[in-house]
Amino acid sequence: MIPGYFWLIPLSAVFVLYMATRFFGMMKNEPAGTERMVEVATYVRNGALAYLKQQYKIVAIVFVFVAILLAIMAFKFHLQNHWVPFAFITAGICSGLAGFIGMQTATQASSRTAFAASQSLNQGLRVAFRSGAVMGLSVVGLALLDYSFWFVVLNLFEDALPQNDRMIVITETMLTFAMGTSLQALFARVGGGIFTKAADVGADLVGKVEENIPEDDPRNPATIADNVGDNVGDVAGMGADLYESYYGAILAAATLGASAFATSNSDLQMKAILAPLLIGAAGAILSVLGIFFVKTKENASNLELLRSLGYGIKFSGLCILLASLGIFYFLDIPDMLWRLWGAVAIGLISGEIIGKSSEYYTSQAYSSTRYVAEQAKTGPATVIIGGMGVGMLSTAIPVLAVVTGTLLAFSLMQNFGGEKNIIMGLYGVSIAAVGMLSTLGITMATDAYGPIADNAGGNAEMCGLGEEVRKRTDALDALGNTTAATGKGFAIGSAALTTLALLASYMSAIKGSMLNSGRQSIILDGNNILVESLTLADIINYFQIHLLNPNVLMGLFIGAMLSFVFCGLSINAVGRAAASMVEEVRRQFREIAGIMENKAVPDYAQCVKISTFSAQREMIIPSLVAILSPILVGVILGVSGVVGLLGGALSSGFVLAIFMANSGGAWDNAKKYIEEGAMGGKGSNAHKAAVIGDTVGDPFKDTAGPSLNILIKLMAMVSVVVVGITVSFS
């Protein structure tokens, strides 16, 4: 039943998780710095833990509630497999765990990175990067392990059906698990994003602008909250986000593999299901190798720093390209070996192009960000207009890369087996998505290390470490902005590919839910057709999923609108939360005598509390939008409306997310470029303008933008889960 080679997957997961603990141990063995540094780090850690505790509490309530609903759907109405509610919860727990581990690591790493940076840049990079690696490896390890666990469990219990049908049921059941990760990720991204940006904006506006004290000055009451925010938003939030991307991509590929090869021999079908997991497993192991590759020399320029990270990623990418060829060879699938390998290569190359393009548009080493910095000379208005323009133009390359990659991967596989087959083609696309994310272990390490470096800089500043240290952590942090934009590019690029696969899953779930609801036959083009024997083309035809159907078109409009409204909600949430923070910081400066003279300690905890409370309150409505809109649209506009909704949210949300991530990255690094001495340097009018640009970019790149890919997938997942309801209203 389960082939022997399957066990390589949990095995490599365990190995990777073991390596994560090793990296964690290495980091812990580094000196934690002076007493003051440890003290500051403890403040930050406690704040972060307090926040996460609060967030997980709310998430737990929501999860229990949704699980009960799923259980009712499963046990009472038989709309779902009865394993779904349980797996929904484990998936959510694993995703939350990945974020938690990352945050634990990051908060331990900050003082250690600051201390290492006081010795050399290379030391600083190593500590920060390896701490990031803990998170990258935890994410892939946990995802592979969770998958393996449920694959075994379901295979043990679901043994009534014939093998091929069983695999379809198992993979489709497992696909809905991903709703757990998506929901967890949405809460983590939106809540964390609101927290971090409220604290950041609040700290900057009062501290830097009104009181004229430097960033991360310990006299600023919001400075701890700001550093906590880097952890809960940029580390824990991003961890849950990328866990969701990775898990979703693998699940979608496995599901499509099962249905594309439903009529092949069951051996081939099993290979198609497990191939994406094997690629993931190989990628995980190779990421470990790549991580050891990253190092840099002292006084490295930004470009050199970027390159040294790039070498690690490229090394892993090339290895995975070879390894996947080995995997397909080992699986003994001569007919489609080169096609599948081509799809993996397409995914890796598209990912590389998206990454390069993010790097080009957001690094101060290149002309776009320098142009934005140049615009700062004429004030805040032009710097903001410039950043917007750059961000909008920056959508072209990633979209064209995804479009080209999708079409190539699709056409490679669609003719496999002789005749055109959409599901087979989409299987190729989903393999490309897995290829793109196969090196996630290392790309995520390059992403997670940014906030660690940022926190290290904060720690250095608060503990009065020398100018040189701060300069080094700033160099690492600037790099982090670019790698973060790259990470977001990967997340959104793979989300686009994965959502295409989810669309297909949605269409195939329709048939099952028609059968479940007792519909045995339908009338199509005047003929009475058994639901049992409906093809995908029949379903497309029956529900009129074409672009001249007004329900589809109106779904497109609503989907596009929702991605803007979702961003508007989270941006306004940041605005409101920041306003409360500003009030609180002003109050403390006013009421606690002696803060400015370093004679009194500000009430850091109160600021953390305000950000926590605001984040919790403000994440509710955006999350409800994501969950309720597919249900409402399904009830009102039926299946065709839902497909339109997903298409509209996907296309607009994809482009909007890239725009926001790159605009935000460009503003941030334009500011850093000026701080490095360009356009008059720190304190110049250009610098002041650039700080404003950076503040505007904050909710763009860290709250609204990166939540969009989760929104899209969550909407797709919810659509799949409630398809029974939608079909009954169609």
Place this chain on the structure above:
Amino acid sequence: MIPGYFWLIPLSAVFVLYMATRFFGMMKNEPAGTERMVEVATYVRNGALAYLKQQYKIVAIVFVFVAILLAIMAFKFHLQNHWVPFAFITAGICSGLAGFIGMQTATQASSRTAFAASQSLNQGLRVAFRSGAVMGLSVVGLALLDYSFWFVVLNLFEDALPQNDRMIVITETMLTFAMGTSLQALFARVGGGIFTKAADVGADLVGKVEENIPEDDPRNPATIADNVGDNVGDVAGMGADLYESYYGAILAAATLGASAFATSNSDLQMKAILAPLLIGAAGAILSVLGIFFVKTKENASNLELLRSLGYGIKFSGLCILLASLGIFYFLDIPDMLWRLWGAVAIGLISGEIIGKSSEYYTSQAYSSTRYVAEQAKTGPATVIIGGMGVGMLSTAIPVLAVVTGTLLAFSLMQNFGGEKNIIMGLYGVSIAAVGMLSTLGITMATDAYGPIADNAGGNAEMCGLGEEVRKRTDALDALGNTTAATGKGFAIGSAALTTLALLASYMSAIKGSMLNSGRQSIILDGNNILVESLTLADIINYFQIHLLNPNVLMGLFIGAMLSFVFCGLSINAVGRAAASMVEEVRRQFREIAGIMENKAVPDYAQCVKISTFSAQREMIIPSLVAILSPILVGVILGVSGVVGLLGGALSSGFVLAIFMANSGGAWDNAKKYIEEGAMGGKGSNAHKAAVIGDTVGDPFKDTAGPSLNILIKLMAMVSVVVVGITVSFS
């Protein structure tokens, strides 16, 4: 052949044009103000004429070039009716003429409005508003006349076919005329938008911020260019834009009428074709009545001013509702009388909702704009974040209004004649679009009067008229921001409806182009089917226009991306053009001694020249994007890719345009609200922050945003025109 009642259409067009000349005469009869006021107005007029001359020169070259291409397609390859090239040119000329007339009126009206405002607010409003009316009435009059002319010509010459087929050929031929208006409108909007914002930003940044002189101070070298910009961008550009919307909506409705009733008796078909034109004609006449209705009392608050305009519009709207019932009754179509009337009502109501929603989100009388003003207290970053958030949220109501309106209008008509019929349903949607735009004569007057008031304020400032006058013109201008946002809402709302109709036209054009290229039969689902007898459903099926076809999905992505890239291009163009303007203004302050002491006159003409040159250079690439993308996508991805492209551009562009228009309007009026004394009033830090918000909003609301609806329609038109090429590559 042509029924007698047809002649009511040209007759009412002539009446409305006559009334436009009357309003023009009334305005000319007002006193033109002091010598200095006339002098300033002459500067502005000459600048505007110089710009338009330059723009029309370039547009003429492009038009001749495209007309030759169309002629080759028509006469050599028989891909087009041979009237297309000629009508393409007259349509472009009429559209340009509407803008030109509006601009002539506006430049004559500015000093007169300023002088009238020096007497009373009500006087100022009357002069500005009636001048705006000249343009509104010219637009509808010219559009109806151009249509009538070609309808007669084509009916005279195309007499070989049987009546029903002939009407299809005639209306489809006329639909492609709209490409002329769209192309003209795109150049006018993009070029004019770049001109006006480059001058505005340049004048503000150096004048207000660096030299600390008030807006429209005659010492500012860019001040004339700034006032010229209001005319070429906000008047001429908007005129061409709304001409395009109106003409396009009527043409699309007539075309769908012809094909929806292709198999009915030819009398009914003719009624379906002429109904939208009769509604337009009635609306035009009723707009004249509404215009006489608008007046206000002295010391009116903003809300009262808005109301007085609103009464005029509502009065016209109610009248057109009654009149259209009369028209349908007169046409003697009992079976569909209530259905069509329902569609008109839906269009009017949706338009009213969109307008109200723009008003709510952009008027300082309501909480959203006040919230943005409130955010100015904490600086430019929060005011910009606030405006973004508000703009994004503001997309919900207009989208839902269009969605609901479309679905209702569609379902009213789709069952007409017994069985479900997409084309019949879309005919209902296009009638709703005509209903929405039926009061364009007056809604546009409320739109065009804004820049007139703005210019009057400039004139008053430059001529040193009292504080009171400026306050009155400012009140009028503030209102103009809101009515402009409303006008943009109408343009984009109707564009969404019209583009749906164009999608249908695209699908029906496919069949013709298959026949033209000699394809007699196709194989569909294994059957050989004659192209002649293909139904819409067959074509949808054959070209796989469904959302699981990767070509469609990738088209969606590309379409969404292009709307962002197009905005990015035009925003960056403004940035670059503004930078040249800033340099020039700085140079003049530096090199021309005595400007600041009023001892020397700045070189106004040089600034006009710079804006003109920049606008001309920068409008080329965005326009090429609009024209080439449907051709390229058609060649590479075929028919399904083009349909996806249009769907993606439409859904994303629609939402993006609302976002940009409303954000921009909210920033502008938040600034005005502060200038009226809120949040510390003029000169406060909040005011400075709000000025920055306003500057960021400028390219949003006056360059990129309002060009999007033209982009969408132009892409659709180009797709229809080159469908022959696309089909041969599919």
